[in-house]
Amino acid sequence: MATDEDEKTAGETARTVQGFLALPGPVEDRREVFARCVAEVVRVLGLDVAPEPQPDDPRTWVNHARTALYKACRRELILSEESFQTLIKAAVYDPDPSFNRHFLEPALNAFGHRRVQASLLGYLRAGTDLERAGAANAWYWSALPLRMPTVRAEHPAATGPAEPDDAATVRAEWYETALREFVSNEHLDVRRCILPGLPLRKSAYPPALHDLVDAAVAIARSHPDEYLRHRVEHQVGD
Secondary structure: OOOOHHHHHHHHHOOOOOOOOOOOOOOOOOHHHHHHHHHHHHHHHOOOOOOOOOOOOHHHHHHHHHHHHHHHHHOOEEEOHHHHHHHHHHHHHOOOOOOOHHHHHHHHHHHOHHHHHHHHHHHHHHOOHHHHHHHHHHHOOOOOOOOOOOEEEOOHHHOOOOOHHHHHHHHHHHHHHHHHHHHHOOOHHHHHHHHHHOOOOHHHOOHHHHHHHHHHHHHHHHOOOHHHHHHHHHHOOO
16 A cells, blocks of 8 residues: 555656656546445444544545554455455555555455456446546556455455466556547546557557557547647657
């Protein structure tokens, strides 16, 4: 979990690489639904924090919940099947792309990269636009190394380690789905959140998708949104 200054900086760097504009805030307000997601995390994991926020200070309560989750991960934490989707949903709805990893990282350590990435892929394919944008933000952290040995799944036999070919397949499916979504979905948050993690070199895709790469570049370059226009120039040819 990110608590020291280095890890906070790493989170911020996810969206402010040198020379990049920072990712703008979401155009849709997701704070209310995010608070409900956090309340569910508190309930399912039995965290030592008030079960819901005070109406006049929800942000402080969310910070307390993050801290309580961090402390729980430092001790022995056994995650149930119910907790998997609870944590993933909180990561997807978290409006802060620097700190959504607080919910994603325990799920990664307990259930593995492939299962977490497959769940995020499901949101990208079939979620609402808000969920697609949130899944794209969370995907950034989905390859983190596993550094929480005390966080485990309740039924580890059902969560075996992913084979390398499996992980590569999920990543390829993500990139293809994200490319298609960027081109076809005009929702601004979706495009803003997908673009930073989207390879824009044709060598990253099979030949059948090369026209879509050209289309994605053209859309970003001609888009009225400054962030998209700025970001694409840093990514073309990377």
